[in-house]
Amino acid sequence: MKELIKRLVETYGPSGSEDQIRKAILEEVRPYVDEARVDPLGNLIAVKHAAKGNGGKKIMLAGHMDEIGVMVTHIDEKGFLRFGGIGGISPQILLGERVVFADGTVGIVGVERLDDPKDLRFDKLFIDIGAKDKAQAEKAVGIGWSAGYYRTFDDLGDRLVSKAMDDRIGCAVMIQAAKELKKTPNEVYFVFTVQEEVGLRGARTSAFAVDPDIGIAIDVTRTGDTPKGLPMAVELGGGAAIKVKDSSLVAHPKVKDLMAEVARTDKIPYQFEVLEAGGTDAGAIHLTKAGVPSGTISIPTRYIHTPSEVVDYGDVQACVRLLKGIVGRPIGL
Ligand code: CO
Ligand code: ZN
Numbered sequence: 001m002k003e004l005i006k007r008l009v010e011t012y013g014p015s016g017s018e019d020q021i022r023k024a025i026l027e028e029v030r031p032y033v034d035e036a037r038v039d040p041l042g043n044l045i046a047v048k049h050a051a052k053g054n055g056g057k058k059i060m061l062a063g064h065m066d067e068i069g070v071m072v073t074h075i076d077e078k079g080f081l082r083f084g085g086i087g088g089i090s091p092q093i094l095l096g097e098r099v100v101f102a103d104g105t106v107g108i109v110g111v112e113r114l115d116d117p118k119d120l121r122f123d124k125l126f127i128d129i130g131a132k133d134k135a136q137a138e139k140a141v142g143i144g145w146s147a148g149y150y151r152t153f154d155d156l157g158d159r160l161v162s163k164a165m166d167d168r169i170g171c172a173v174m175i176q177a178a179k180e181l182k183k184t185p186n187e188v189y190f191v192f193t194v195q196e197e198v199g200l201r202g203a204r205t206s207a208f209a210v211d212p213d214i215g216i217a218i219d220v221t222r223t224g225d226t227p228k229g230l231p232m233a234v235e236l237g238g239g240a241a242i243k244v245k246d247s248s249l250v251a252h253p254k255v256k257d258l259m260a261e262v263a264r265t266d267k268i269p270y271q272f273e274v275l276e277a278g279g280t281d282a283g284a285i286h287l288t289k290a291g292v293p294s295g296t297i298s299i300p301t302r303y304i305h306t307p308s309e310v311v312d313y314g315d316v317q318a319c320v321r322l323l324k325g326i327v328g329r330p331i332g333l
Helices: 002-010 019-032 134-140 165-180 201-210 253-265 313-327
Strands: 035-038 044-048 058-064 069-075 081-086 098-101 106-111 125-128 146-149 159-162 187-193 214-221 240-245 270-274 294-302 309-312
Touching: 002 019, 002 159, 002 165, 019 035, 019 044, 019 165, 019 187, 044 201, 058 165, 058 201, 058 313, 069 134, 159 165, 159 313, 165 187, 165 214, 165 294, 165 309, 165 313, 187 201, 214 313, 240 253, 240 313, 253 270, 253 294, 253 313, 294 313, 309 313
Parallel strands: 058 187, 058 214, 214 294, 240 270
Antiparallel strands: 035 044, 044 187, 069 081, 069 146, 081 125, 098 106, 098 146, 106 125, 159 309, 240 294, 294 309
């Protein structure tokens, strides 16, 4: 599974520019599903049909394909690109980073001279693509072009690090579950959504089209286990995190209980998660039409929205087993 994770996290795909990552995911998931289609906004919807003669549930799984990034707003007279953020990206973390555009153009994030480090904002930063002047920069890059962090995957043994674990690790968990799931009594929709980082947009429209009985998002969550970090119960290595609440969702009690029940029955390590700020695609799914009982399986992740997001491989495997265990059984909800 590490090869799959490496391929997904290293692929380019800021919100709204998901073509490359969608192509990679389609190649990876296609052998394990019965059909796959792309909807009008660009969500990839892959379906595994219920085994014959079963009145199973229609389950929508959602993992977002997009990653945070930056977008060029204008090019200054010396050929430096000025830009704004796409999703929750911070100027402090961008400083000194390299970013990459869809065509492979690489840029370095530099900063104007600051009297006070507190003045560090997007309008003080620029991207240097190595252009000698404005004309050369304009030939290489256009207004509205998007770039993502330029970082590779590293295997630290038990822990894995890369940019875009949020949420390519969720996509990888879904693909791996599709691969290992031989037969299911349910109709399982593996939806790889677009534009989560700018407001759960792909999940909103795809949930409307799928019209599921149950919704499950698979996404990263924060941890409380780093020095003077967030006061939070989730830790790396503690197993799959079953969400109770975040700012977008109060998990449906029956979905949450079902997840914990499956984890106990299958002896999968798990922990409950209460995230005080942040949301996932389940926030959009559960408010679809007349309402969809929904929950979230979270992969505990350190340093979210930095170029070095860290997950524990044992947690990742626990999430695969939990997801497989849920969608692979008859559900009485
Ligand atoms: Co995110
Ligand atoms: Zn995410």
